[in-house]
Amino acid sequence: LVKSPEGCIATLRAGMGPSGLLLPADGLARYESGARYGSGHAAFVARPASTDEVAFVVRSCNAHDVDFIVQGANTGLVGAASPDASGRQCVLSLERLNKRFELNVPNRSVKVSAGTTLSSINERLAPQGLWFPIDLGADPSIGGMIATNTGGTRFIRYGDVRRNVLGVEAVLPGGSILDAMDTVRKNNTGLDIKQLFIGTGGRFGVITEAVLEVQPLPRETATAILVPSSGDAVLETLSALEEAFGLQLTAFEGMSRTALDCVFSYAPKLRNPFDETLPDYALLIEISRWGRVGLAGAPIQETLETVLADILDTELITNAYVYDPANLWSIRHHISDSLKIRGRVIALDVSVPRDRFVRFRNEARAVVRRLAEHVLVADFGHVGDGGVHFNMIWPIEVPYRDDKVEALRRAVYDIVSAHKGSFSAEHGVGPFNARHYTEYVPQPKRELEERIWALLNSPHYAVIDPS
């Protein structure tokens, strides 16, 4: 078998409609670079509009030994959705795979095509008072969210994608179609096969459709920014809020001073709540109510203010700013984009058990200071679930050094590992972490994955329909 993009192009041209195939002459730039990270050159872009077409593309690529890169909304941090530099790969874009949207209100579930974006799902659910409660700064496709098992800012209440997916359909490595589109919530008759496809970065198959469990939208939310009095006070403040609000606490996010500084420089029109100087660390918290408005007595913001007054009295926090949720969330969601104004961003997405959050943060910042004093750390994170976007910024004025960056990445991951954490919380492995996958994931587990891949690649598993 000879790698032949040309032969593959000919096969695809014959088998797909005119919108299904894009060649370099059509302009491939927007498929060749990620929204934030990753870039390369593609031989061509395949844009299947149905599951059968996805299977056809996969089989055609296999037949001509062409590597393909599955691309959803291309919002990841690890370069997993971008072609390499060779110009010999196929980008398998799922942007046209967005036709299906079947809402089942009494079952609280929706069937959607994998190329559908999170925002468009939630726009269509909102009129029913429902949402898919994974909240992210980016706007990924649902297929990408499943492949990376994203968590986001409300993980503390709703969990990750895994906890909110009932079924998946996937095209297996050999090009056959696996139907695990369960709409039922309880099914324990053997292996829950969909779990193989969640969080495995597309390795075991291209996700083409999914059944999502959906939840009632909160009717009321209140948001505040808090300034903790010390590092140790961060987790104690979390405990105090969980004591007061239990499952009503729907976000507990941390933002470093450098991250805040980037945001207010990049988006000067955003209202800056801080009185004079920026604090070392700030917490964005959210409280929600789902029930009928008025049932719970006082307005939610008033209730939040009562509790925050108590917490101020304990001196766990030195300040609390309660205002308009849209504005406060906007600060949080601007961080990722704003960091680049200070230099080149090395965006690590790691996690530790949440009791280790503060210790990890202190140790990792210290190691960066020691190894590369000029590098800024602009971390932010999901304190409530132990996720940390540990962003390092290499200043524009200092010549960039790949080896140094690799040493920094490695040093931070070693600390993560010492705290029994993960070097990839919710962006998968990708080319940026391929080396670290080999280093931190034990060999028997990697080999088990290899062997399961081989099982799924077998032509034997032509169609698996568990229903």
Place this chain on the structure above:
Amino acid sequence: LVKSPEGCIATLRAGMGPSGLLLPADGLARYESGARYGSGHAAFVARPASTDEVAFVVRSCNAHDVDFIVQGANTGLVGAASPDASGRQCVLSLERLNKRFELNVPNRSVKVSAGTTLSSINERLAPQGLWFPIDLGADPSIGGMIATNTGGTRFIRYGDVRRNVLGVEAVLPGGSILDAMDTVRKNNTGLDIKQLFIGTGGRFGVITEAVLEVQPLPRETATAILVPSSGDAVLETLSALEEAFGLQLTAFEGMSRTALDCVFSYAPKLRNPFDETLPDYALLIEISRWGRVGLAGAPIQETLETVLADILDTELITNAYVYDPANLWSIRHHISDSLKIRGRVIALDVSVPRDRFVRFRNEARAVVRRLAEHVLVADFGHVGDGGVHFNMIWPIEVPYRDDKVEALRRAVYDIVSAHKGSFSAEHGVGPFNARHYTEYVPQPKRELEERIWALLNSPHYAVIDPS
């Protein structure tokens, strides 16, 4: 290799302490019959007290070709924890595997041994204001709960065991130990290996330890029994309560007239809330608050009464009885045990998408009436998640016919299958359903399970420690 319980006994006697092995002369009766279903005869009982001892028992059984049956608290419905009639099998009891209980309050997690019972976990968590929020009528061991991925009565809010487990340790079929004891919540660096062991009935390994995520205990609950005005009104009442209470609705259970009749006959001291005759169907609902008492205004029971008055006005329900939660839950949790006073119980545990709940119930009851008029249907179920305990009672006075029971089981499962449901919601497959596993689970999926078993059985996977 010759099957040799005798040889295996000699090996185990040499390798384990005196409490580790029980022989027929010691009296094995309590290991030979399930708490409710399943019975047989064992050659001997192995009672390992550590993970290493479990591995030793597994390797010894393999070496002497002795089948072993893993037994936790033996509370299942499908005979999976009982030996067969041959008297040649080993019961591998995990009752002594209950030493570990490591609570990590800031991480909201606890490490426990697999033989620990649900009630003892919750007794130890309660002083911290925490619980493992899977609520069941029975009191199983945590290993059994993971192997069957139980859901229970509060699934509607907290989900199944899968959603509440962070890590597992298991002894693989070949006797090696797999360490997937994650304490971190976000880890997407490849296959989430623990998913292979959840809901697969112990086939891929004996679960020996687990890390559980724990939740804040509700501070206030209010409970009511409602009488829906019709079958269709059941799901509309669910919607009305979700509209009013959102995520505060923590249970929505259905109970048939026959189930209620059995309960009040079996436990006459239980207070019967119904004015004159028992209704055709009744709903047990629960509302919870997790936050500080008083923060949400009116007492929770008052709030519930306000909403129920509105629902009574809509005529979705004809009656509502609001009183003491302990008493109302006691009615619900007495059902399983009480059915036997009317005859021999055939306990099916099935599930359907929740929008199909009422239709499934009508169709399944009709088919039982048609095929065996004398059989009583005493179903109860988790309307909120589509789970149905479809219990059939074969009256004592009618000679029992296995073939007829098999035909009934099959007829009900066919209806489940037509509604895209599952013939085993949360008790696994076991000998009672072995035939139906072959019938309803497609061959390629069964073969994939067989091949994954073979991979895990390989001596290659000596120790997998993902941390």
